[in-house]
Amino acid sequence: AEIQIWTDVDGMMTTDPRMVGNARLIKTLTFDEASELAYFGAKVLHPSTILPAIKQNIPVRILNSRRPENEGTLIVKSIEAEDASQQALTVKSIACKKGITLVNVASSRMLMAHGFLAQLFSVFAQYHKSVDVVATSEISVSLTVDNEKGLPEIQRELEAIAEIRVAGSKAIICIVGEGMKRTPGVAARIFSAFANEKINIEMISEGASEINLTIVVDEQDAERAVRALHNEFFPG
Numbered sequence: 001a002e003i004q005i006w007t008d009v010d011g012m013m014t015t016d017p018r019m020v021g022n023a024r025l026i027k028t029l030t031f032d033e034a035s036e037l038a039y040f041g042a043k044v045l046h047p048s049t050i051l052p053a054i055k056q057n058i059p060v061r062i063l064n065s066r067r068p069e070n071e072g073t074l075i076v077k078s079i080e081a082e083d084a085s086q087q088a089l090t091v092k093s094i095a096c097k098k099g100i101t102l103v104n105v106a107s108s109r110m111l112m113a114h115g116f117l118a119q120l121f122s123v124f125a126q127y128h129k130s131v132d133v134v135a136t137s138e139i140s141v142s143l144t145v146d147n148e149k150g151l152p153e154i155q156r157e158l159e160a161i162a163e164i165r166v167a168g169s170k171a172i173i174c175i176v177g178e179g180m181k182r183t184p185g186v187a188a189r190i191f192s193a194f195a196n197e198k199i200n201i202e203m204i205s206e207g208a209s210e211i212n213l214t215i216v217v218d219e220q221d222a223e224r225a226v227r228a229l230h231n232e233f234f235p236g
Contacts (some may be wrong), residue, residue, distance in 0.1 A: 002059040002074075007044055009132045011062045011073030012037065014121050015094040019223045032073045033092050033176050034060075036212045039105065040095040040132075040174035071091060073106045079178075088177040090186060091233040096226050098219050100170040101148050102133070104201060104208065106140040107162035113192055116161075118156060131171060133214050135205045142203045145217060171222035173215045175229060179212045190215070193232040199225050 010025050013196065016218070017023040031054045038045035042060055045234040053060045053075075061114075064073040110116045120141060124131055136141045145151065148168060155164050181187050201224060203216035217225050 002061050003053050005013050005045075005049065005060060006065040007061050008064065008066060009044055009062075010064045011038075012044055012075075012093065014092070014234050015226055015230050016096060019096065019226045022234075023230065025070075026077050027071070029073060029075045029092060030079060030178055031075060031077055032209060032211055033178060034210075036095055036176045037095050037205070040097050040172060040176075040212075040214070052106065073118070083102050083207060087165060089177060090183045091159055091177040091229075092179075093176050093177055094226055094229050094233070095174040095176065096222055097132075097172040097174070098222055099147065100154065100216065100219075101146075101151065102142065102144055102167045102170045102216055103151070104140060104142050104165040104167075105158060105162045105175050108139055108163075109161065110139050110141075119161065120158065123154055126157075127154050129154060132202065133205045133216065135203055138167060142216075144170065167202075170216050171219045171221040171225075173222065173225050173229070175213045175215070176211060178211045180213065187213065188233055190229065193228040194225065197221075197228045199228065 001085055012026045012029055013023040014026060015023045031050065034045060034050055038050065057077050060075040061072050064070055105117070105120060117136070121131070129145055129150050130177065131145045132146065151166060155166060158164050175190065199217055199221045201215055201217060205214045206212070207214070
């Protein structure tokens with residue numbers, strides 16, 4: 001048994017075809033890969049759509065109602081060893097989410113301080129503001145939010161405990177693939193693709209699952225960044 005989602009596209013693609021003309025169809029994705037892509041902007045899937053299927057371990061197939069003969073994309077719990085072509089792919093897809101705001105919180109009080117992060121996130125929670133990507137160092141935290149709604153109030157509260165910098169018009173680029181766990185040098189390839197295009201990386205974060213690498217860039221560089229990465233990981 002499988003759940004079929006009929007849409008107006010052939011399935012999940014290696015990136016948004018509107019940004020990259022030669023984006024390709026992905027034959028097979030794992031639930032984890034699909035969840036990351038859904039969260040970071042792959043329009044075909046909504047995160048809540050596949051959640052019930054994940055819980056019941058039911059495969060999901062995305063098909064095109066205009067081209068029903070196409071095989072579409074199959075989303076499964078894990079990709080079997082016999083599907084070597086799909087297993088061998090280091091990166092499966094590159095998602096992009098624009099309209100992001102980057103918030104940098106810096107405070108020497110963070111050093112060795114217990115509960116600083118809890119205090120920080122409780123302010124965001126108080127204003128019902130969800131945070132997408134987080135990166136921390138000893139004395140600073142960088143995080144992204146979807147828009148600037150409620151940010152002035154959050155900023156006022158946080159200024160009591162830290163120095164705050166807010167920068168709008170950013171974009172999140174999310175590189176997803178279970179093969180990244182097994183493959184050394186992926187980050188180096190990303191950095192060099194960006195360096196060749198003179199694209200500045202504002203923030204970088206790797207998920208604990210090791211299947212996604214998230215990078216924040218200026219919104220005006222987003223499409224160039226996606227094209228550079230697509231050429232790097234899906235040449236030809």
